[in-house]
Amino acid sequence: MLISPAFAQTAGAASPADMFSQFMPLLLIFVVFYFLLIRPQQKKAKMHKEMLNALRRGDRVVTGGGIIGTITKVKSDTEVQVEIADGVKVLVARDSISVVMAKTEAADKVSANDSDDDSQDDQDGNAKTDGKSKSTGLKKLLGG
Structure with a gap:
């Protein structure tokens, strides 16, 4: 072999x-x-x-579906009421909120700032702005 x-x-x-x-x-x-x-x-x-x-009343939010609105009431741990147009309020699941565009100040800070805001009004009664842009939520949303 x-x-x-x-x-x-x-x-x-x-x-x-x-x-x-x-x-x-x-x-x-x-x-x-x-x-x-x-x-x-x-x-x-x-x-x-x-x-x-940290969501509270007055926050401007974007839902997962892309609807932009303002929180009018925090119903429970799972639901918030969002106003999406004048007089149009919808219940939204808290988990479906994807971005907070603008936060409101806490109640104790708002009451302290109310007296300061009166001193910042000009002669016509219009509130002065400090020159800062309030579009930080949009910058966060766009990644900037």
Whole structure:
């Protein structure tokens, strides 16, 4: 015969260093996924939850469907009433609010600022502006 029979060699016992080197790429992939995908997503979810918990009457919001309105009443932990046009109020699930465009001040800050606002009126009774743009919510929405 021209072909000689081939005999398989017996495999030696795997050393712990060999097992570690086999799992090293898998561990490296998990670490990269954690820092590039999982951790930023958890941070974003935490910030969104804090934003939803801080909702109050007078905040200007954008819903998940793209409707822009002003919160008129916080009904419960799961619902808010949003005015989307003059006299048109809808109930919206709190979780469906995606962005707060403009925040209102807290009640104690508003009462303290009311006396300051009277001194800032000009002779015609028009309130003066401090020159700051109130479009910060839009900048957040557009990522700027």
